[in-house]
Amino acid sequence: MIAVKARNLGEKVIVGDRVRLRGDLSGTEGTLARIVEVEPRETVLRRTADDDDPYERPIVANADQLAIITALADPPPRPGMIDRVLVAAYDAGIDPVLILTKADLADADWLIDIYAPLGLPVLAVHPDADLTQVRELLADHRTVFVGHSGVGKSTLVNALIPGANRAIGDVNEVTGRGRHTSTSAEVLELPGGGLVIDTPGVRSFGLSHVTVESVLAAFPDLEEITADCPRGCTHAAGSVDCALDDAVADCRLAPARLESFRRLPL
Secondary structure (H helix, E strand, C coil): CCEEECCCCCCCCCECCCEEEEECCCCCCCCCEEEEEECCCCCEEEEECCCCCCCCEEEEECCCEEEEEEECCCCCCCHHHHHHHHHHHHHHCCEEEEEEECCCCCCCHHHHHHHHHHCCCEEECCCCCCCHHHHHHHCCCEEEEECCCCCCHHHHHHHHCCCCCCCCCCECCCCCCECCCCCCCEEEECCCCCEEEECCCCCCCECCCCCHHHHHCCCHHHHHHHCCCCCCCCCCCCCCCCHHHHHHHCCCCCHHHHHHHHCCCC
């Protein structure tokens, strides 16, 4: 079915939006419907062009899970980008998972160890891997896939969804960066239930719209502890009288969990 936004609808429509339609809803070739209303969104994943950009760019609406797709080699993983996407997920109230591709080319343990203290699911796969665990992780969720170009997002989508036919690109041997293949986000239905929203590869993820408080809300155990922090505490390493440090000293908080939280770019 083809639908266009009604002229009097001021709100921008983004992938994942639930909308109300009027007009010919038969889907017959040559027919057209109009989007007359966007229903309230449960979640919105946003980013900015860079950390100094004041303008938020909504990417996907109504996702309840975000899969960060990262290659273990060709191109090599960039923990800094993973951290940024994690922050955006926490800010949006979307549960993050980490899927490591090309596990046949490099070891995954060191990257798994970095993110294990945050408590998010981490799976490593390779081209011939059994994807049962991935399917179970995605089942009955609305999952947005985010990652650099060339990390294997489209390859994974094609393996999970027969007939998806997402274009697959190569990695530039000079820059080590993938070439963009997907140019727009697309919602795809998973066999057995659930949706995958495949997005174009990203090379930056600005976070100027994010606050420490919104990210802390994703960590109830840490948020409860920070209630004892002095006013204006940033909770960063070296913060004077930060209650998080006291909790580590009192063995109420694992040092690795605090270290993992503080490595996030807040």
